[in-house]
Amino acid sequence: MQETDFATWLQTELDQRGWSQADLARYSELSPVIIYRWLQGKALPNPSNSRKVARALNLNTKTVFVMAGIMSTEEAGAAADTSASPRDFSTEELLIELRRRIPDSDGGGYIE
Numbered sequence: 869m870q871e872t873d874f875a876t877w878l879q880t881e882l883d884q885r886g887w888s889q890a891d892l893a894r895y896s897e898l899s900p901v902i903i904y905r906w907l908q909g910k911a912l913p914n915p916s917n918s919r920k921v922a923r924a925l926n927l928n929t930k931t932v933f934v935m936a937g938i939m940s941t942e943e944a945g946a947a948a949d950t951s952a953s954p955r956d957f958s959t960e961e962l963l964i965e966l967r968r969r970i971p972d973s974d975g976g977g978y979i980e
Contacts, residue, residue, distance in 0.1 A: 896924035
């Protein structure tokens with residue numbers, strides 16, 4: 869993946885969310901300068917920063933790895949994702965799982 873392809877993809881992701889570069893920097897806990905360099909097509913993220921971007925954008929890490937050129941589409945399809953964390957799931961997915969696991973306080977069933 870070339871820097872300009874990643875830059876275009878990342879800008880599209882930001883636009884879809886109505887985010888600025890500063891928003892991504894804040895949510896990913898990365899330097900605004902790094903985000904700026906990516907969006908200018910001057911650099912690509914390393915694996916560590918790609919994970920932070922994935923968490924901030926609520927995307928699968930493999931998606932960002934492919935877009936950043938860290939792994940190919942074929943490698944991403946064959947790789948097992950073993951790095952799941954709560955940040956990898958949407959709020960709705962987390963609430964559904966919590967409702968499934970937590971019994972109702974009166975003991976009469978589960979939270980609805």
